[in-house]
Amino acid sequence: MTGTPDLLAEDLHGAARDPALGAIGFLNEVMSRYPEAISFAPGAPHPEFMRDIDTRALTDRFVDHLVAERGFTPDAAQRALYEYGPAQGLINDLVAEALGTDQGIRADPREIVITVGAQEALLLALRSLYPRSGGDDLFAIADPCYAGITGAARLLDIPVVPLREGESGLDLDHLAARCREAREQGRRIRACYVAPDFSNPGGARMPLAARHALLDLAEREDLLLVEDNAYGFTAPEDDGLPCLKALDRHRRVVHVGTFAKVGFPGARVGYAVADQRVQNGAEQRTLAEELAVLKTMTTVNTPPLAQAVIGGLLLEHGRSLTALGRPKAQRYRRNLDHLLEALDKHLGDDLPPGITVQRPAGGFFVRIDLPVPADLALLEVSAAEHGVLWTPMSQFSLTDRCDRQLRLSCSYLDPDQIEQGVKRLAAFLREEAVA
Ligand SMILES: Cc1ncc(COP(=O)(O)O)c(C=O)c1O
Numbered sequence: 214m215t216g217t218p219d220l221l222a223e224d225l226h227g228a229a230r231d232p233a234l235g236a237i238g239f240l241n242e243v244m245s246r247y248p249e250a251i252s253f254a255p256g257a258p259h260p261e262f263m264r265d266i267d268t269r270a271l272t273d274r275f276v277d278h279l280v281a282e283r284g285f286t287p288d289a290a291q292r293a294l295y296e297y298g299p300a301q302g303l304i305n306d307l308v309a310e311a312l313g314t315d316q317g318i319r320a321d322p323r324e325i326v327i328t329v330g331a332q333e334a335l336l337l338a339l340r341s342l343y344p345r346s347g348g349d350d351l352f353a354i355a356d357p358c359y360a361g362i363t364g365a366a367r368l369l370d371i372p373v374v375p376l377r378e379g380e381s382g383l384d385l386d387h388l389a390a391r392c393r394e395a396r397e398q399g400r401r402i403r404a405c406y407v408a409p410d411f412s413n414p415g416g417a418r419m420p421l422a423a424r425h426a427l428l429d430l431a432e433r434e435d436l437l438l439v440e441d442n443a444y445g446f447t448a449p450e451d452d453g454l455p456c457l458k459a460l461d462r463h464r465r466v467v468h469v470g471t472f473a474k475v476g477f478p479g480a481r482v483g484y485a486v487a488d489q490r491v492q493n494g495a496e497q498r499t500l501a502e503e504l505a506v507l508k509t510m511t512t513v514n515t516p517p518l519a520q521a522v523i524g525g526l527l528l529e530h531g532r533s534l535t536a537l538g539r540p541k542a543q544r545y546r547r548n549l550d551h552l553l554e555a556l557d558k559h560l561g562d563d564l565p566p567g568i569t570v571q572r573p574a575g576g577f578f579v580r581i582d583l584p585v586p587a588d589l590a591l592l593e594v595s596a597a598e599h600g601v602l603w604t605p606m607s608q609f610s611l612t613d614r615c616d617r618q619l620r621l622s623c624s625y626l627d628p629d630q631i632e633q634g635v636k637r638l639a640a641f642l643r644e645e646a647v648a
Contacts, residue, residue, distance in 0.1 A: 228367045233360055236608040239589055243596050251634035252602040253621040256413065256577050258474055259544055260625070266477060271525025272518065275304075278528055298517040301505035302327025304524040308470075308484050311527055315535040316445075317459035318468065324488035326501040326508065327515045331443060331471035331483035335406075336365045337504040337511070338439055338467050338485060342404050346370035351395055353405035355383055357609035357618075359413045359441065362406050374402060375611045380571070382419035383407055385426055392434045404437040404467075409457055410445035411576025414609045414620045418448075418574060424457055431465040437489075438466045446475050446538035447545050447575040464489050467500065472523050475538035482515060482523045545577060548623040548631065552579055555635035565643055577624040580606065584648035587619040591645065599641035601634050 222230060244252055272294060279290035283306070293303065302308075305322035312318040328334040343350055347370045354362060356375035366373050374391050377384040383405075392402050407427065409419040419427070431438050440457045448454065458468035468486040476482065487500035508514070530536040556570050556579070564570070567584025585591070587605045596602050606618035621638075623631060 226368070228364065231364070231367055233363070233608055236589065236605065237360075240592070240602075240604065240608075243592060244602060247596040247600065247602070250596050250600045250602050251626070251630055251637060253623070253626070253634060253638075254602050254604045255625045256622045257625050258478060258541070259548075261544070262541055263477055263479075266522075268522050271529065272521040273525070274528050275521040275524040278524065294517050294521050296517070298514045298520070300509045300514050301325075301502065302484070302515060303517055303520045304527070307524050307527045307532060310532050311534045312486065315533055317455050318486060320486045320488060324486055324499045324501050326485050326487065326504045327520060328483045328485060328508070329512050329515050330473060330478075330481045331441065331469050332361050332365070333508070333512060334469045334483050334485035334504075335362055335439065335441070336368070337507050338469070338487070339365050339369055339371060340507055341500065341504055342437060343369060343371045347372070349400040350403040351400055353388060353391060353402050353436075355407070355412060355415060355417075356612055357414050357606055357615045358406070358611075359408065360609060362441070363611065373611065376405075377614070378412065378415045378417050380417055381423055382409055382412070382417045383427065385423065385430055389430060389434070392436070402434070402436055404439055405431070406439045406441065407457070408441040408443065410442060410448055410454070411573060411578075413444065413576070414578050414580065414604070414606060416571055416573035416576050416578045416580055418454075421454060424455075424460055428457065428460060428463075428465060432463050436465075440466050440468045442468060442470050443474060444576040446534065447542050447549075447577070449575075450535065458486055475534055475541060476523050476526055480519045480523055482519050545624055546575065548626065548628065549573070549575065549577075549579070551628045551631045552621065552623040552635065555632050559635050559639035560642065565646065567648055568642060568646060577622050579621045579623065581619050581621065581642075583617045583619065583642070583646045585646055586616050588616070594645055595641050598645075599637045601637040601641055603638070
């Protein structure tokens, strides 16, 4: 576009020019230039789950539920789909029931707010916990980290503290040290974002002892934990690792969930469990209720039609998130196994020097460490010469810690594409990833 500008970018919010966005734009542009390349880049749900969603039958099911169990007249139940709805949500009772049955989270519907995806839940939680943009309160995140949370912090001008993350999740000693440092500077870490069950992009999973230690640390240091559970559903069922919120005895955890993976992402339905008590003059309310008030100033309410479809899906699956997510979890676990087996087969015995492959037990992502920078120039070579795409891990990082790492996602591909893609990737790594 050319001509006389009306506005200058430097007068607008800088989040729109974040360097990470430039990298995402480049990645999309490379994908469009090499349509034949096999792409391990998208972390999107598999397309097979977007077929055969009968939205009419699902909303009918939800309307019946409103009439049978929530005391709506048939007319009011129908209208509830099309009118503005309660800011806090329409399906809180179903979500509360499912979280209780499946994840051991005991939450009252008043302690839940239904949001436009997990993204809005994260944004509202940050807005509420960090009332002053650019203030003294810091937000701790893993490095590398999901771009949705760094983006939300950037949009709200909240200063971020990157923490090391290993195979067992956040480095708790690092977190404790950063809390101390902040205190010495007259500041504090107010909250910490954590994805204990298969972080994106790191693929880390926290053992039970580390979960307890993190909760103890939060209590000692007076911080809140913002738990993102987007990938927990891919864990083997009943493997004995409860999410942080199920272990939270002191209301330290704001638990954020999404229906993007267990349902479908276009619904844009997520939720926050925020049972913290907020004193407001003589009155107390839950943090979820507080977030719902903020929501009236952003999206007003989560579209009732979308909530009704998700409510219908929960009702169809015995009011269980586990049952709803089961076929997807099976597909993603199979895909991850295929990916790891193909990496063993094609790279396995004579792994080129300086290359290591991480072996996560779930989630969508596998990290590979290289002896050379995994940058956009190398990605271009990978696409042009070898027909395979991946994501530079540096895109998710605020430091240079991840400059020599790439991320493979297994969610969007079929097993034969995974096999073919890894063959190409192995040839690429042997030829190009040489120090
Ligand atoms: C870590 C993480 N959290 C949340 C989400 C989903 O967010 P939403 O519900 O806004 O689509 C994703 C999706 O990629 C994710 O990777």
